[in-house]
Amino acid sequence: MISEDYQRQLVEVRKRDENDGLRWGASGGRNFGATLVAFIRRRSQVISILDFGCGHGTLKMYVDEHLEASPLKDGRKLEWTEYDPGMPGKDIPPEGTFDLIVSSDVLEHVEPDQIDAALEWCTAHSKRQFHWISCSNSSKLLPDGRSVHLIQEPLEWWMKKFDWPGWDIQSYSAHWTRKREQWGKYCCIQTDKLG
Numbered sequence: 001m002i003s004e005d006y007q008r009q010l011v012e013v014r015k016r017d018e019n020d021g022l023r024w025g026a027s028g029g030r031n032f033g034a035t036l037v038a039f040i041r042r043r044s045q046v047i048s049i050l051d052f053g054c055g056h057g058t059l060k061m062y063v064d065e066h067l068e069a070s071p072l073k074d075g076r077k078l079e080w081t082e083y084d085p086g087m088p089g090k091d092i093p094p095e096g097t098f099d100l101i102v103s104s105d106v107l108e109h110v111e112p113d114q115i116d117a118a119l120e121w122c123t124a125h126s127k128r129q130f131h132w133i134s135c136s137n138s139s140k141l142l143p144d145g146r147s148v149h150l151i152q153e154p155l156e157w158w159m160k161k162f163d164w165p166g167w168d169i170q171s172y173s174a175h176w177t178r179k180r181e182q183w184g185k186y187c188c189i190q191t192d193k194l195g
Contacts, residue, residue, distance in 0.1 A: 001093065001118045002085045006111055009142045010086030025055015025084060029062030031177070032104035032132040035188065037066045039130060043100075044074050050098040052122060053106030054082035054090060093121065101126040107158075108134045108149045115151060115161065123164050128192040133158055135174070136184035155187040162191050 017024040028051070036059065040046050051059050060080045067078070081098065084090045101122045110118045122129055135158075138149040155174040162169055174187045 028059030028104035033062030046099045048079045048098045050081045050101045052103040054084045101129045104132040130190040
């Protein structure tokens with residue numbers, strides 16, 4: 001799902017940002033947290049969750065904090081697993097199948113020649129998926145000079161990528177969001193395995 005050279009560059013970017021007082025991979029809760037909490041409340045089948053590209057784990061922190069303040073009415077306790085090839089200690093893809101695989105600001109960072117393999121892995125290891133994806137360029141650069149957003153495609157392109165046999169796209173949206181004084185285009189796609 002990821003080349004050794006690119007994984008090394010991701011670790012370099014994370015370290016560079018941390019040396020500059022920034023947190024690479026810390027926007028999950030801010031960007032996608034409220035949407036994910038609402039989704040989990042509606043889906044009683046969701047217990048095990050994999051945060052694919054978890055960064056510093058802010059998506060899990062956001063969800064846990066909001067569910068602690070207002071617990072799920074059915075008493076479910078969520079089981080989180082975190083994976084991120086740029087975060088030592090979280091950089092090995094986990095085993096097993098998850099009720100839900102989520103990502104926030106991740107899939108646009110996947111190498112273009114690896115996106116199909118990454119989505120195939122997610123499809124083989126989940127019953128449903130929910131992804132928040134940037135469709136815009138990033139001013140942040142990799143050590144080799146490329147934008148950290150290796151894939152900059154519109155919602156329609158992503159919809160085709162999620163058109164897997166035996167899966168059904170349940171919802172999707174495209175919108176503009178202001179971040180760091182810039183407007184960026186994002187899309188959100190939720191898909192379920194049939195049967």
